[in-house]
Each structure stands twice: as structure tokens, then as C-alpha cells.
Amino acid sequence: MRKRILASFALLALLSSGCASHDSALGTKPEAEVKTQLRATIASVQMIQDCPDPRSEPSSPAVGASAAKDEAAMQPPASESEPAPGSASRIAGDSLHGGGFQQPCTQSTMQLSLAHDAADAQRIEVVAVRLMRGTDVLGKIAARKPSKWNESGMYDAWDERVPVGSEIKVSYRIGEPDWSKVQEQLGAGVDVYSQRYVLEVDLKMGGTTLTVRSPEFSREYPHVVVT
Amino acid sequence: MSRVAKLAFVVLAASGCEPRCAAPTGEQPPVAADPVADTRQRYFDDAAYRRAVLAAALTNHDNTYSRDRLARYGQDTGGWEALPVWNPRAVRLTDSHVAALRRDEPLALGDPDTLWNGESPTTDADWAELGRRVFFEWPLRADEFIERALLDDAFARSNGLRPAKDGTWPGLVAFRDVDGRERVGFTCALCHSRIVAGTLLTGYARRDLDYGAIRLAYYDATGAPLARDLAERMQRWGAGRADITGDDDEDPVAIPDLWQLHRLENLTQAGTLQLDPLDAPARASGRSDLVVLAIRQETQIIQANRERIRPPRELAWALAVYVADLQPIPRIGSETDPRTARGRELFAAHCIGCHSGQTGSGPLVAAERVRTDRALADSEARGTGMFRPAPLVAVAAAAPYFHDGSVPTLDDVLDPARLRDDYTRSVRGPGPIRGHAFGTQLPADDRAALVAFLASW
Numbered sequence: 001m002r003k004r005i006l007a008s009f010a011l012l013a014l015l016s017s018g019c020a021s022h023d024s025a026l027g028t029k030p031e032a033e034v035k036t037q038l039r040a041t042i043a044s045v046q047m048i049q050d051c052p053d054p055r056s057e058p059s060s061p062a063v064g065a066s067a068a069k070d071e072a073a074m075q076p077p078a079s080e081s082e083p084a085p086g087s088a089s090r091i092a093g094d095s096l097h098g099g100g101f102q103q104p105c106t107q108s109t110m111q112l113s114l115a116h117d118a119a120d121a122q123r124i125e126v127v128a129v130r131l132m133r134g135t136d137v138l139g140k141i142a143a144r145k146p147s148k149w150n151e152s153g154m155y156d157a158w159d160e161r162v163p164v165g166s167e168i169k170v171s172y173r174i175g176e177p178d179w180s181k182v183q184e185q186l187g188a189g190v191d192v193y194s195q196r197y198v199l200e201v202d203l204k205m206g207g208t209t210l211t212v213r214s215p216e217f218s219r220e221y222p223h224v225v226v227t
Numbered sequence: 228m229s230r231v232a233k234l235a236f237v238v239l240a241a242s243g244c245e246p247r248c249a250a251p252t253g254e255q256p257p258v259a260a261d262p263v264a265d266t267r268q269r270y271f272d273d274a275a276y277r278r279a280v281l282a283a284a285l286t287n288h289d290n291t292y293s294r295d296r297l298a299r300y301g302q303d304t305g306g307w308e309a310l311p312v313w314n315p316r317a318v319r320l321t322d323s324h325v326a327a328l329r330r331d332e333p334l335a336l337g338d339p340d341t342l343w344n345g346e347s348p349t350t351d352a353d354w355a356e357l358g359r360r361v362f363f364e365w366p367l368r369a370d371e372f373i374e375r376a377l378l379d380d381a382f383a384r385s386n387g388l389r390p391a392k393d394g395t396w397p398g399l400v401a402f403r404d405v406d407g408r409e410r411v412g413f414t415c416a417l418c419h420s421r422i423v424a425g426t427l428l429t430g431y432a433r434r435d436l437d438y439g440a441i442r443l444a445y446y447d448a449t450g451a452p453l454a455r456d457l458a459e460r461m462q463r464w465g466a467g468r469a470d471i472t473g474d475d476d477e478d479p480v481a482i483p484d485l486w487q488l489h490r491l492e493n494l495t496q497a498g499t500l501q502l503d504p505l506d507a508p509a510r511a512s513g514r515s516d517l518v519v520l521a522i523r524q525e526t527q528i529i530q531a532n533r534e535r536i537r538p539p540r541e542l543a544w545a546l547a548v549y550v551a552d553l554q555p556i557p558r559i560g561s562e563t564d565p566r567t568a569r570g571r572e573l574f575a576a577h578c579i580g581c582h583s584g585q586t587g588s589g590p591l592v593a594a595e596r597v598r599t600d601r602a603l604a605d606s607e608a609r610g611t612g613m614f615r616p617a618p619l620v621a622v623a624a625a626a627p628y629f630h631d632g633s634v635p636t637l638d639d640v641l642d643p644a645r646l647r648d649d650y651t652r653s654v655r656g657p658g659p660i661r662g663h664a665f666g667t668q669l670p671a672d673d674r675a676a677l678v679a680f681l682a683s684w
Contacts, residue, residue: 041304041305041309042305042309043305043306043307043308043309043310043534044299044306044307044310044529044534044535045534046533046534046535102449102451103449103451103452104371104372104445104451106533109533109535111309111310111534111535112309113304113305113309147406149311153311153313153314153315153316153341153405154403154404154405154406154407155405155406155407155535156407169309169310169311171535193474193475194474194607196294215298215299215305215306216294216295216298216299217295217298218291218295218473220473221473221474221475223457224470224471224472224473224474224475225438225469225470225471226471226472226473226530226531227367227418227471227527227531
């Protein structure tokens, strides 16, 4: 019954960029090699639903949207879509005080840990998010609303700058792939909920792109009560 | 995998040692002064050890529960280890919070202290006390269904939500979630504590909690759409039952009592985790059962909180210490009942083959032998192909019975009428409840004696 334990997908990825050393033929002292390393790990992914962003929040562009916008059937970032009354995309919780109760909606998210060893704060950008099964790309996903874990113990809006000398924990809301296309690729009759997926995320820092993969996950049913 | 092999696996995986690293023949390894302290510290510090214990404890590595954990837990740097550590700011929900909800006002949480002050307890009692706070105050998740239910006092009370004498609502908290919003959330105590005659009993399943009804009322009140089949499922849960697995199968379970978990061999009705993945001496001296329990709680908290945070491991350990040794309510039956002695003989003759442990539970039994509804045993989420024999501690006060809470009384468990098509007392509605026919063939007097003995457990 037991199978071999699946290999960990935690990744410690190294990105090198910056100046090459100038080993001068004239014998001048070479400049010190400048190497910038970004360390990125995807801690978790929950693929549940894509919900409208609370109206009290300022809208933000969907990162990775440029890579995903050619997906004709991809859902738009929820902040750009007005939910239909009674639709599954209306959100609860945020509306508790003053807005009445609405359709429950649990937002899909991905959490990452980031650090680098550059001398200055660095801006990172999520340029693409892909839903994968093995090496097959099943769809593209938009990420938006970056937030960073703060000292008060909550996620705050974040400008995607990674400070010097510390590891930060961040979270993105993520959209959904076009599940009908995913179904098409997997084949009729395959239950898209019971498959094991990974996210592949392209992160850009400086002029270079780093790709990291998430641990395996399944698409979650919105209505389940897992304890 | 045999217990011995598991132990070897755990020891080697956790230490990184080749077999040649073992103590030389004839020498005994030094005995730790406080093996529980060593075990606890190793759980805190050693990811490889945590992962090895988890891998050894999981009964079926192929179900979703196991695959999720094996993919994400106990890694050096990635997976859940990379999540931020959350020390929530939560307070027990009070009548004044509920009154604010009913006035459609903010919860006015203010600036509560974090649940934990960051100092590790120094005594077992202090660990248990910290665990009690986690049990009652750690928000497993915000719950809009319960928030809505609280608006109607009569509805809330009739569905298992009610305050204690001190004005707090056990199992519910007001807290600031990880996005900074003030919410009502539920804790372990929602399902595993109960007020009886004004007294709060911890560990006792809240069998009047009808979470399905609470959910349905939300949809009724808001007009939010709900698929008919889901609505029918929630209707069928009834009080004291809920489907808490991550798959789409219909496999609700009865909320279990949490008496004397440290004496059990397995966790969950399908035996998803073995509490004793190491050999018995290791469990006795090092409390490996506490490590399994702590991992169960730690990963449960992570998943319930949507994998956006992880708890301080100290709090998972404290919770394990607390729930491991909750004592049962007083037994209902009497040792002096003249039928009890006869019932004990019958139990030894007919039941002890499976109900063999200190708690009346025992090693897992193949589902095809038990022959009850096997949806849970076969579930993609947590199934193992087996069932855990039900613990029998305070069993007379644990109705309804079977893993899915379908049988209303102990008498019905043994009544052959339960197996017939014209049976009408099933919690799930008219019709037979198949399986676990053990004892139903006994004469009525013997069945009554067996029930009397069980009531004395």
C-alpha cells in the first residue's frame, strides 16, 4: 500500500546576474565578481476559487497577466469583474459588517518565501504562473494582490520589493486556469479535482528570470470542511 | 511495514546515520534524564525527524491526506516550513460580541494579546494549560455560516451553539485573521466540548451541533445558491455528524469523543494515522504518540487555515499534551449490575478479537470484515481500506454509533432488527444498517448483558 515517498518539490533556486569579472589582459586588478542570488520557495498553493477583491481594497494590476492574457477563456482578475448577484463569485466575510451576507467564496492563493543577497533592496516580479501536471502545461494563471507577512502577524499590501538581508514571506491571490481546457487536455472522464498539480512560477529580479515549482496540490472543492 | 522496520527507518532517517553509527555491541546508549523533553525538542528542531515520524505514522501513503503531507511537511526549507509562523490574536467569543453581531456592529476586538507569550512552559501541567488555551482559542478558520447562525439566538442554541455560564461561547472566538479582518472563527472546542447541565465537558463530542443545518440556514437566509445534491447531503448530516474530508464522496462521520487518546493505537475512524508508529518501548519512554499527535494538530491547523500560516510548534505540542489525556465523563453503568459479569464474559468471547486495547479500540480491521458502509474506509481523502475499532470509553454516552453515527443506541447495535429492510430507527432514515453484525446473533438476555457491561466501561 505504501509507495515511495514523493520527492520534495521545495526548491532552493539560485539566480546569478550582474557583472562578469573583468580579468584584464593588461594586468589591472580585476573587479570583484558581483553575484546576486535570489532564493525563492513556494510554500503552499490553494486552488479553490477566484473571488472578487473586497471593494474596500484599491485595485491592483494582475501580475503575470501579460503572460496569461492570451488565454482567451481565462477568467479576468476578479477585481475587474463585477460579480453577478447570487453568483458563486460574490464574497462573504469581507461583507460581514455593513454589506450583509453573500455567497461564500474562498480565494485561491500561493505563498512564497523570498530572499536575496544583493546589496540593495530588489524588486521582484511574477511574470508567469503555469498550472502543470508533470511537465505538461495545463493552463496559465494570473497572480495579483501581493502581500507580505508583517511583524504584527498579518499579510499587508506589498510593493514587491525584497529588502536586504532578510527572508520575507509573501502571498498572492491567484486566478484559475480555464478548467474546460484543462479537462480537454486531461481527457474526458478524468476528474480534475483528484489530479495532482504543481504551479510553475517565473520570478524576475533584475534582468533575469528564475523559475520555481510548488509542492504538489489538488484542486479543492469549495464546499468541503476539512479539519 | 513492520513496527521494527519502521523504527529503524525513523531512527536512521532522523539521525542521518548509517547502521555503523549505532552504539557498539554491548554498550547501552545513555538514558536521557527526561525522554519526553528530548522528544519534544527533537520535534521542535529536527525536520527530518518530524518527517520520518509522519511517514511512519501514515497508514496509507496513497490517500490525499498522506500525499499532501508528504509533499509539504517536514522539509528542510520548502513546503510548509516556509510559511510564516502565526501567533493569533484571538479572544473567546462572548455574549457582548454576539450582541454586537446582532446589532450589525463590528466585533470591536481591540488589541488583544497574542495567544502565546512566547515562553515555553516548564512543567507538564503548564504545557497542558497552554494546550487548553489552544484548544479553546486557536481559530481554525473564520466561519460565515456560524456568524450568520449567531444572529438568531433560538436557532443557534437549537443547533449546538450556546454560551457557558461565564458568558463565553465555547469553541468560538473573535479574532483578527491573517488579512487583518475581525472575524468569528471556530476552534477544536466547537466539536469536542459540550455543556451538560451547565457544566462544560472538554473532550466530549458536541452531538447536538448540527453544522449541516447551520450551513443550510445561511443559504436559506441569504438566497445564495446551493446545489441541490449538496443541500441534501448537509440535510442528511444531522446533529453530531459532518463530512470533514477533502474529497467529494459522501462520507460524514460522527464527531468522536477525545477520551484518553494516548491509549489509542490509531487516529480517525479510518485509522488514517497510527499513534504508535514506533515500537512500544519507544512510545512508553519517549512519548512518540505525542509527536504523532502534535504533527496531526500542526498539519490540521495549517490546512484549516488554508495553508497561509503555520502554528508555533510549541502550540501544536501543547495541544497534543492537552488532548492526549482528557478524562472521560463518569460511566453510566455499574460494575455491580448483575448482568455486567455475564456481559464481560460475552465481550471476551465475541468482541475482544477486535476491541482489544485499553480503550476498547485496537488494531485496524479490514473494511470487508466490518462490512458497514465503507465509503469512509475507501475514501480518496483519508481512506485506508480499514476501520479503527471504536473506542469504548464512556461508550454508553457516545450515541449514535458506528463511524458514521447511523445507529441510535447500543441496543440497536446488537439488535438483529437493525439488519432488516423494515428497520426504521436509523439516524439516516428508514432502512437497514448493514454490517458489524457481531453480537446480533446472541439471545436477547445476552445482548442486554453485553450492553450492561459496555455501559460500565
